[in-house]
Amino acid sequence: NSFAYSLTEELVRATPYPFLHCPDSKAEELAEAIAAHEGMPPDRILPGNGGAELIWLALRALDPRKVLFIGPMFSEYVNACQAFSIPFDILTPSVNSEFDCSPDDLNTLWESDADLVVLCTPNNPAGALYDMSRLLHMLRAPRVLIDSSYREFLHGTDDYESNSPHVYHASARQGVSVLTLHSFTKFFCCPGIRLGYLTGDRNLLARIAALRPSWTISPFAQLMGRLFLDHIEEYRETLS
Numbered sequence: 001n002s003f004a005y006s007l008t009e010e011l012v013r014a015t016p017y018p019f020l021h022c023p024d025s026k027a028e029e030l031a032e033a034i035a036a037h038e039g040m041p042p043d044r045i046l047p048g049n050g051g052a053e054l055i056w057l058a059l060r061a062l063d064p065r066k067v068l069f070i071g072p073m074f075s076e077y078v079n080a081c082q083a084f085s086i087p088f089d090i091l092t093p094s095v096n097s098e099f100d101c102s103p104d105d106l107n108t109l110w111e112s113d114a115d116l117v118v119l120c121t122p123n124n125p126a127g128a129l130y131d132m133s134r135l136l137h138m139l140r141a142p143r144v145l146i147d148s149s150y151r152e153f154l155h156g157t158d159d160y161e162s163n164s165p166h167v168y169h170a171s172a173r174q175g176v177s178v179l180t181l182h183s184f185t186k187f188f189c190c191p192g193i194r195l196g197y198l199t200g201d202r203n204l205l206a207r208i209a210a211l212r213p214s215w216t217i218s219p220f221a222q223l224m225g226r227l228f229l230d231h232i233e234e235y236r237e238t239l240s
Helices: 002-013 028-038 050-062 075-083 103-111 132-137 158-162 165-171 202-209 219-230 232-236
Strands: 045-048 067-070 088-091 116-120 143-147 177-183 196-199
Touching: 002 219, 002 232, 028 045, 028 196, 028 219, 045 050, 045 202, 050 075, 050 143, 050 177, 050 196, 050 202, 067 075, 075 088, 088 103, 103 132, 132 165, 165 177, 219 232
Parallel strands: 067 088, 067 116, 116 143, 143 177
Antiparallel strands: 045 196, 177 196
16 A cells, blocks of 8 residues: 555654663553553553564463464464464365355354464455354354454444454353454554554453563554554545
8 A cells, every 4th residue: 555655654754763762661652542542441452562472472371272273364373383382273264155154164163172263354364354243152262362453454344343352352252251463564554663462351461461571562663653543544544
């Protein structure tokens, strides 16, 4: 998106790099800005050094007995499972159904013995958009991680609101904990800045944060994240 690229380039060039001090390890100002964007308390937000860091931290903290991925999937999830010796299965719906789950796929989800299910919607790389209310109702795993890195591209459609963390938490079966993963990379055209965040239960996020070394999110990334959110309406105007 050349329009988003131009806006990001303009913001980056106008922002001096804050090199004199270590960054805030908790990224509190950024967490507050993200919380305002998502309409939830800051302690239900965990910023991170891009989606990849948060994927590895989440899988390490959750330490699942077994993971079920709904494919196609971003390879970093499998890389993390292999590094941590976590067994996993991948259920990939048929391309003929545009990767949407068939009744047989839903039955497989229901019968799975995995204690963590991971899916991406809108899907990377297939672009599939799931009926999340139906899908979450068919998941009996106690924990679900939903990769929402491409959600912002739905803005202006009914699917944007139906794919929000609030709806996911309300749609999940009783006792199921839902984490959502978000990335600044795609929508704000800034892969080199490395910035993302998780939403979820505050106690679970605290467990994940406890595994992270200090100062992983640069002061520049924290500053740019707040600037991106300040200018989000301009980015949304480039969606067409």
